[in-house]
Amino acid sequence: MLPVTKIQRFCTKDGPGIRTTVFLKGCPLRCVWCHNPETQSAFNEFFYSDNLCIYCGHCASVCPANVHTVTPMEHVVNRMSCKRCMKCIDACPTGALERCSEWLSADKIFTQVMKDAAFYGASGGVTFSGGEPTAHAPALIPLLNLLHCNNIHVAMETCGYFDPAILPELVKTTDLFLWDVKDTDERRHINNTGVSNRKIIQNLIAADSLGAKTILRCILLKSVNMNAKHLKGLISIYHSLAHCIGIELLPYHTFGVSKNGLLGQAEIAHKEWIPSSEEMKQAESFLREYVHIIHN
């Protein structure tokens, strides 16, 4: 079984062609800029959206732990006492309360992603994202095998932080890795993600030596990693890889912050980190001399 936060169809930004992206819950990193905060924790969680709530109180009446206090004017959610039974979700008529994830079997996921097989064509397929999909390697790899056997192109969006022992199996069943290289500066990486980038780079090089095709996905945050030293670091990583097909630059955005709110977390939008399109172009033209840039 795999904890799926969403299976999203008609994705055009998660690898080549039309893709179905499977988001899995749970991540070893805690990036301060995370745009899918619901996929960090491995626990069951729920979203609460106040603007959809009609204050009917159905949730409060089924909750065994007094998480929901609903008056005609207000709905207070006390997540601390939540037993994660999710009864409130089923009782909510409006969709104001929503599960963050569902445990699905590999077969069920396979059936879901095959629904769009007619649209995958020569280049499209399935992308695993998250969270960190490799965190579920034992349950995930049989699914990857199944897709591989059915000639479905598989892409894996990974932060690269995993046990290298899974690499041979992973590389065999994955056609393309969308490999995050969030920062080349180790100290900053630790500060902003909670872990060192060493293992990530080592895994990347090991994957490459096994023939893994990669696109490096590099988030750029103004006044964090948007500097020449980091860009040069990216160039040197790119050139150390034999099967890397290019670098995709991703400007930091604050869309994920809305989801922090739905999870009952503080909404902290670092607007000062958003690079202007001019700055993105500058970074791109700097890199373009040395590496292949991918626009998706």
Add this chain to the structure above:
Amino acid sequence: MIFHTASDIPRPIRLTDSTREWAFASLHGKYGDEAMRTPCVNLDHIEKFEALPDTEKYDIAIRNIAENAPVRICPEEKICGAATLGDAVYHIVPVRYRGEAILDSVSHLTIRYDKLLRKGLTVYAKDISKRLEDKTLTDSQTAFLHSLENVIESMRIWHGRYLAATKNSRPDLHKLLLQVPFSPARNFHEALQSLWFVFSFVRLCGNWPGIGRIDWLLGDYLKNDLKDSLLNESQARELLASFFIKGCEWIQSNPPVGSGDAQHYQNIVLAGIDAAGNEVTNEVTFLALDIVEELAISDFPITVRLNKNTSNALKNRIAQVMRHGGGIIAVYNEDLILQTFSNLGYSITDARSFANDGCWEVQIPGKTDFSYIPFDALQILNKVIGITEENIPAFHSIEEIYAAFCDQLYETVKAIYVSSVTQKFACKKGIWQARNTVIPTSVVSLFEDGCIERARSYYNCGPEYTVRSPHIGGAPDVANTLYAIEKLVFEDKKISFSELVQALKNNWESQEPLRVYVKNKYVYYGNDSDDVDAWHTRLLNDFADMVEYCNTQDACPVKFIPGVSTFGRQIDWAPNRCATAFGYRKGEILSGNDSPVPGTDCCGATAIIKSYCKADLVKQSCGSALDIKIFPASLSGSNGITALISLMEGFLTLGGFFMQIDTVDTQTLLEAQKNPQKFKTLSVRVSGWNARFVTLNQEWQNMIIERSSQNFM
């Protein structure tokens, strides 16, 4: 001078500055305004006009138009002829007697042009006079043939006026007119002139014909000219651009708002196979795409016939043009349509020549008298379940409801058959013909195969085929309603049937939790969910069977065929429809054509296509249209092109009929609503036709804005 695009990539520039400026002026209403200053030709001077029979009134009208309509020759144009009378823009013959319009015109057809190009108009005159030698003709047949002669004579008068007007000032145009349209076209330029001249005369007389397969009509001429170096590609593009720009001559700068002014069914169909089965795609196909891509001209809505052998180069070009937005390019599934036509008994050569009626309903061009009769299936269901009635009937299962609904649906279909076929056509002396006198239609009759041979007009079984098509509207709404009742009442038992109907009668008042429950907890048509899609499939199959059954109940050769559409009627219907079992309140705008109800589709474009394709669309022989709106951001970059091509290929594989992808983003539309002056040329294509957004009234604009965008980041 900016031609609007929804893409982050600017539109390419290939045409000369003067051509572009001319296009810009035309798109901004220069010639439409001019036409409005001369709306019609006055017939007050005709003695005893009122006492004349309709055919004579018509003949006089056509001749007077030819003699008196203003002649216009734009300095930039490379072909001439213009539909300069404003009343024609409103689908009437632009003549008035004592201030009143008196004659109706014809639309929903594509006339035959290939014979005209190859043989010239003179041949038609010969055919008619030969036909007049027949001593067995009735008086009305003779009168009809003389009326056709009057059309040719009138065209000669109009042609003569253009010859005179161009003689000194425009020898290039004058030279063309010395050859065409009366003699056969000898090269691309003459063919283009011949086509335009006849098209614009037919329009000048108030009719709205389609163009049809322009690449098939003109491709060989261009191929030969290119081979003989008479023209190069960019010269050919300039010539063809004249055709497209002149086609915008009815756009006004401040048009009256309504359901869209920007096109008059002047549809173009590109690519696909010819009568012999060879692929048509040629230089003209690509030049036409070049032009609409550059100039954002939406007045010739283009539909491309795709089949499993369509080249990647063509699909790639279609995707590039599509991405600029405006919904200018839609696609047909040619293989499926040919199968449909084969089932209908059309010969393979006729079937392969298909074009459309000006929207997307397929027909054999130049051989078909076509009209469709729309009805609202949701209203039928609402009546059956008692929402619109005083007493609520008792039903104990969803099957009982569906059976009762089908009885009423069949009554509707049968009533349409009776009113549009049985009461309209009769077999007299072994020949099927109109039961009563029909309005004169000589201008279009001249260009329909069969009218001269049979000496019968367009509405009098003159053309090879007469087609009447009931169009089911609200099919997705009915599927959603049946599904919601099935779940809510009979499976989940959340409410009794009579309580639900009472709630719907009360517009869901005091039942808000239940309303939002059905709206949010059930999955409706457009999300690739088999349970609800099965209702949609079943409904369309049963409807098609009912239509076919009517068709087999007598010997009448009129083809009575099913289609699925609302075009824009979901707007007109909204105020009189009731609250729905799937959680919508009274007055909300529901499904358009065969597309999901706005706001119910949340799984993206691929899921919409899959839901739609589950129905056996071969049975919907008049067509079924799917409109999809995609947020431009998800189509950016080279992968955006790949994605669009994959959507088209999936649509073919899964058995779609007609699909139109629009890529306008909500933000742009909201801005256009606020600042119409800034977005005068922004076009959107709704349910099979194009409209300039700013020409739509608020309700229409809101509906387009509401249509869910497939925006995933």
